[in-house]
Amino acid sequence: MKSPSHPRDRGIPEATVARLPLYLRALHGMAERGTATVSSEDLAVAAGVNSAKLRKDLSHLGSYGTRGVGYDVEYLVYQISRELGLTQDWAVAIVGVGNLGRALANYGGFVSRGFRVAALIDADPEVVGDDIAGLNVEHIDELEAVIQRRGVSIVVLATPAAAAQKVCDRVVAVGVTSILNFAPVVLSVPESVDVRKVDLSIELQILAFHEQRKAGGPLMAVDSQ
Amino acid sequence: MKSPSHPRDRGIPEATVARLPLYLRALHGMAERGTATVSSEDLAVAAGVNSAKLRKDLSHLGSYGTRGVGYDVEYLVYQISRELGLTQDWAVAIVGVGNLGRALANYGGFVSRGFRVAALIDADPEVVGDDIAGLNVEHIDELEAVIQRRGVSIVVLATPAAAAQKVCDRVVAVGVTSILNFAPVVLSVPESVDVRKVDLSIELQILAFHEQRKAGGPLMAVDSQ
DNA sequence: CACACTTTGTGCGTCGGTTCACAAAGGGAT
DNA sequence: ATCCCTTTGTGAACCGACGCACAAAGTGTG
Numbered sequence: 001m002k003s004p005s006h007p008r009d010r011g012i013p014e015a016t017v018a019r020l021p022l023y024l025r026a027l028h029g030m031a032e033r034g035t036a037t038v039s040s041e042d043l044a045v046a047a048g049v050n051s052a053k054l055r056k057d058l059s060h061l062g063s064y065g066t067r068g069v070g071y072d073v074e075y076l077v078y079q080i081s082r083e084l085g086l087t088q089d090w091a092v093a094i095v096g097v098g099n100l101g102r103a104l105a106n107y108g109g110f111v112s113r114g115f116r117v118a119a120l121i122d123a124d125p126e127v128v129g130d131d132i133a134g135l136n137v138e139h140i141d142e143l144e145a146v147i148q149r150r151g152v153s154i155v156v157l158a159t160p161a162a163a164a165q166k167v168c169d170r171v172v173a174v175g176v177t178s179i180l181n182f183a184p185v186v187l188s189v190p191e192s193v194d195v196r197k198v199d200l201s202i203e204l205q206i207l208a209f210h211e212q213r214k215a216g217g218p219l220m221a222v223d224s225q
Numbered sequence: 226m227k228s229p230s231h232p233r234d235r236g237i238p239e240a241t242v243a244r245l246p247l248y249l250r251a252l253h254g255m256a257e258r259g260t261a262t263v264s265s266e267d268l269a270v271a272a273g274v275n276s277a278k279l280r281k282d283l284s285h286l287g288s289y290g291t292r293g294v295g296y297d298v299e300y301l302v303y304q305i306s307r308e309l310g311l312t313q314d315w316a317v318a319i320v321g322v323g324n325l326g327r328a329l330a331n332y333g334g335f336v337s338r339g340f341r342v343a344a345l346i347d348a349d350p351e352v353v354g355d356d357i358a359g360l361n362v363e364h365i366d367e368l369e370a371v372i373q374r375r376g377v378s379i380v381v382l383a384t385p386a387a388a389a390q391k392v393c394d395r396v397v398a399v400g401v402t403s404i405l406n407f408a409p410v411v412l413s414v415p416e417s418v419d420v421r422k423v424d425l426s427i428e429l430q431i432l433a434f435h436e437q438r439k440a441g442g443p444l445m446a447v448d449s450q
Numbered sequence: 451c452a453c454a455c456t457t458t459g460t461g462c463g464t465c466g467g468t469t470c471a472c473a474a475a476g477g478g479a480t
Numbered sequence: 481a482t483c484c485c486t487t488t489g490t491g492a493a494c495c496g497a498c499g500c501a502c503a504a505a506g507t508g509t510g
Contacts, residue, residue, distance in 0.1 A: 048411035085437030099328035186273035212310030
């Protein structure tokens, strides 16, 4: 029932999208090392996945490999970059310049891909006006103006939990539809808005769960010593 | 291989484990607000999930609800905490005290659950000896000694990418089996070791992908109508 | 040109997770 | 005690993702 004729189907599985950055990173490393061509097997190892999965993932973007040879590193980097939208440059605003916001502002990993930190915004008058990573911290009152003036399309929320929803509502109101949320709250947004959350304490709790099982699970019933 | 007889089956689905911290956070908020009892519907909304999913998740830990009434908040907090292993206290070491490591050391969210930052470790002599968040930064040479002396069981890697694998190997060698990795590399570890990774730039790339589709998709696509 | 070898792209069985929908179970009122 | 209302716990259908295994497609050699 679907249009099977389309060679480059836009319906890329979410799981695949989440892995493309991984492949991209591995490919960049190979390109730097001068590798011209790579097999799915080698790339899969470098990215830490199964080679069949990798081939299936890449097949979603098109037929960019050569049977008997492998993938052209340079070309694949370009194709994945294009698919992820990294050929354009994305203006990112970081709201909340506490410890985490500061760290993010200085984080090189953002810039290295197509991302540019275009604004730092905070509510604390103590911080507003400071220079961090070569950027002037602006006041939260200017939020809407700054976002529009700088063409910000992705907002990183690094505010305290209590402020996150309010800031979120405001950035959504000015038309931002992509948010990376570090605040430990469930944001409520219209369906058209994408929110990804990173919660450091959740990651630790998941580790703790498995660690506990390893320690007490297999044969040791009770650790009541 | 399975033990189907156990009433409290330890085989909790991974997806469920990942959501338990979410429920726990919501429940803590409710407990603070004095709510004694909560329905799956209300809790689901607070945690941002579907209520059927929530009930199924909770059913994996046992039958802790009362039909017609809901769940006792206090009791559920205890049960989930116990299941996640948060009733004990976990000593965490942060290796790599750059911008990110510093932010993590100061992050309140760790301590608020059962986690305690027990050590900060870095290789840079410029940083070693500094006091950060009330902790003395120790030299990487002391890595093994510190981990064992402080009973560290979870290590957070916030080193540069180039150093991550080497540090990882060393902490695994001293018996650490839970690692939270912020370095943008694929760590190779024995199967018995749990690694969770947080990659900020990957999150942004996923957002960019969807943002690009939103921008270019609906309007630019060939549409007959 | 034919044959051997390599590696991609994918059909298909399988599995884990999500959601629906409902029977079972409890509370409260009369 | 009986009836009605609420809410849990779960059977079962559905859906997406994973990975095996192989045909298809390319390279290279004699």
